[in-house]
Amino acid sequence: MTQNPNAQPSADAPITYATAGVDVEAGDRAVELMKDAVKATHTPEVLGGVGGFAGMWDASALTGYRKPLLATSTDGVGTKVAIAQAMDKHDTIGQDLVGMVVDDIVVVGAKPLFMTDYIACGKVVPERIADIVRGVAEGCRLADTALVGGETAEHPGLLGEHEYDVAGAATGVVEADGVLGAERVAAGDVVIGMASSGIHSNGYSLVRRVVGAAGWDWDRHVEEFGRTLGEELLEPTRIYTRACLDLVERLNGTGGGSDLPVRGFSHVTGGGLAANLARVLPQGLMATVERDTWSLPPVFRTVAELGRVPQADLERTLNLGVGMVAVVDPQVADKAISVLSAAGMDAWQMGRISTITDEAAAAGEDFVQGAKGVDGGAVLMRGQYA
Numbered sequence: 001m002t003q004n005p006n007a008q009p010s011a012d013a014p015i016t017y018a019t020a021g022v023d024v025e026a027g028d029r030a031v032e033l034m035k036d037a038v039k040a041t042h043t044p045e046v047l048g049g050v051g052g053f054a055g056m057w058d059a060s061a062l063t064g065y066r067k068p069l070l071a072t073s074t075d076g077v078g079t080k081v082a083i084a085q086a087m088d089k090h091d092t093i094g095q096d097l098v099g100m101v102v103d104d105i106v107v108v109g110a111k112p113l114f115m116t117d118y119i120a121c122g123k124v125v126p127e128r129i130a131d132i133v134r135g136v137a138e139g140c141r142l143a144d145t146a147l148v149g150g151e152t153a154e155h156p157g158l159l160g161e162h163e164y165d166v167a168g169a170a171t172g173v174v175e176a177d178g179v180l181g182a183e184r185v186a187a188g189d190v191v192i193g194m195a196s197s198g199i200h201s202n203g204y205s206l207v208r209r210v211v212g213a214a215g216w217d218w219d220r221h222v223e224e225f226g227r228t229l230g231e232e233l234l235e236p237t238r239i240y241t242r243a244c245l246d247l248v249e250r251l252n253g254t255g256g257g258s259d260l261p262v263r264g265f266s267h268v269t270g271g272g273l274a275a276n277l278a279r280v281l282p283q284g285l286m287a288t289v290e291r292d293t294w295s296l297p298p299v300f301r302t303v304a305e306l307g308r309v310p311q312a313d314l315e316r317t318l319n320l321g322v323g324m325v326a327v328v329d330p331q332v333a334d335k336a337i338s339v340l341s342a343a344g345m346d347a348w349q350m351g352r353i354s355t356i357t358d359e360a361a362a363a364g365e366d367f368v369q370g371a372k373g374v375d376g377g378a379v380l381m382r383g384q385y386a
C-alpha cells in the first residue's frame with residue numbers, strides 16, 4: 001500500500017526519506033533502464049557516461065567554424081502529458097519534448113548539438129520514467145542531437161502518484177554570417193508549408209476541454225482516424241531538424257552572405273500559423289497565406305466540429321496541419337519543395353511575401369501583426385480551406 005507522505009507519523013516512529021515519499025532506489029533503477037537509450041544518442045563529441053553531475057560535449061568540434069554562434073532553447077510539452085497519463089502510454093511524450101526544443105533552434109539555421117531533459121513526478125515508477133526518456137532519446141536520434149544528461153525529481157505531496165511533467169533544453173550552433181531571420185526576407189519571397197503529424201504539443205487545453213464537454217473517452221475508436229481518440233492525440237510531434245538543415249545546406253551552402261536563398265523558418269507552435277510566421281517577418285512586410293492550398297487533417301476537423309470552435313480561435317491555438325514554414329527566394333521555390341519532399345516532408349507553396357496594404361490591415365481576425373511580443377511583420381490568412 002502506498003504511504004501518504006502527508007500523514008503524521010507516530011511520536012516514536014523514525015522519519016526517513018522513504019516514509020516522506022521519496023524512493024532513491026527506484027530512481028537508480030530508472031537510470032539503469034534508460035541508460036542504453038541515452039548512450040545510443042552519443043556522438044564522439046560526448047564525454048563521460050550516464051549519471052555524471054554534468055554532461056560534457058567537446059567544443060573543439062566547433063573550431064572549423066569561422067565565427068560560431070550558439071543558439072539555445074527550452075520548452076515543455078504542456079497538458080498533452082495529461083493524455084499520456086490517462087492512457088498510461090509514456091513512450092512518445094519524450095519525442096514531443098525534443099521536437100518543441102530543437103525545431104525552435106533550427107529556425108535560425110542552427111544545428112542542435114546536445115540536449116538535457118528534466119522530469120518531475122509524484123512517484124518514481126522506473127518503467128514509466130524509462131519510457132519517457134526512451135522517447136526523448138528517439139527524438140534526439142531523429143534530430144541528430146546528443147542527449148547528454150537529465151534529471152528526474154520525485155515530488156510527493158506536490159504532484160500526484162501518477163502525475164509528471166517534462167521539460168528540456170538544447171544548444172546548437174550556426175555560422176554568424178549564416179543566421180536566418182527576418183532581416184533576410186524580401187517582398188516576392190515564397191512561403192512553403194510543411195505538414196504536421198497532428199496536433200503536436202500545443203493547444204491541448206482546448207482539445208481536452210472539447211473532448212470532456214463531448215463526453216468522449218480516450219479509448220473511443222474514431223473511424224476517420226483509424227484508431228482511438230487517445231492514440232490520435234498522442235501522435236508524436238514531427239521533428240523537422242534534419243530536413244530544414246539539409247535544405248539550408250543544399251541551397252545556401254556552407255558559406256554565408258547577405259543574399260541566401262533560404263531566408264528563414266517559422267516553427268508553428270503555440271499561437272498558431274499566423275502568429276508564429278509574423279515573428280520571422282520584417283516590419284512593413286506581410287505574408288499572404290492561401291488557405292485553399294491545403295485541407296484540414298481529420299483531427300482538426302473533429303475538434304472544430306465537436307466543440308463548435310470558431311475558426312479564428314482554432315487558427316490562433318492549433319497548427320491546423322502546418323508544423324513548419326520556410327521562406328525562400330522565389331527562384332528556388334520549386335527546388336526547395338523538391339528537397340523537402342525527398343527528405344520525407346509533405347511540402348507545398350502556400351503564400352507570398354509583399355508589403356502591407358491598408359486593405360489587408362482592415363481584414364479583421366484574418367490579419368495578424370506584431371504577434372508574441374515581436375514588433376515584426378504581419379500575416380493575412382485568405383480564402384477557405386480546401
